Structures are given as structure tokens and as C-alpha cells.
Amino acid sequence: MKKILILIILVTITIFNCTERDLMIMRDADREMNERGLECRYNKRGGVENCRYAN
Template sequence: MKKVIALIILSLTMVSCSELAEMEARSQQRRMERGRQCRYNYKGEVQHCGYIN
């Protein structure tokens, strides 16, 4: 019984992670379609995002 519960929990975790990845991909796609450009510092952190003219 414990193995079945562990399998179910792992399956749900895997599904939720894949959904989060899809949501992030859609968000990135929307940003690219709107023409936004972001600047990053040397650490990879976002410094400023703005619309491209």
C-alpha cells in the first residue's frame, strides 16, 4: 500500500512540474510576441524589461 501511495504522489508531482514548464513556455512565447526585451546582469538576474519600438 505504501508503494502505491508513493507512486501516486510521484506521478502527481511529475504532472504538476510538466504543467509548470508548459505555463512558463507559454509565458515566454507571449513576451516574445509582444516584443519585450529584457536586460540581464552578469549573474543572470533581470535588470530591466521594456517594449521594443
């Protein structure tokens, strides 16, 4: 019983740590996008062709 409880706790901690790391990566990417901005190209109909980071 102790082994199962310890395993559940370790798995929960591992999942939480991975989730926190992913959130940090996404926050960094969002911050970088806001700092640099995006340049988008539009076609004749007004639709977006592609977007890229501004230099």
C-alpha cells in the first residue's frame, strides 16, 4: 500500500512539474511575440497569407 501511495505522489509531482515548465515556455514565447511584433502578408481578398516575427 505504501508503494502505491508513493508512486501516485511521484507521478502527480512529475505531471505538475512538466505542466509548469510548459507554461513557462509558452509565457516566454508570448512575451517575445509581443516585444517583437508580427508582420503579416495579405492576399488580394484580404485573407492572411503568412505571418512572421518582425526584425
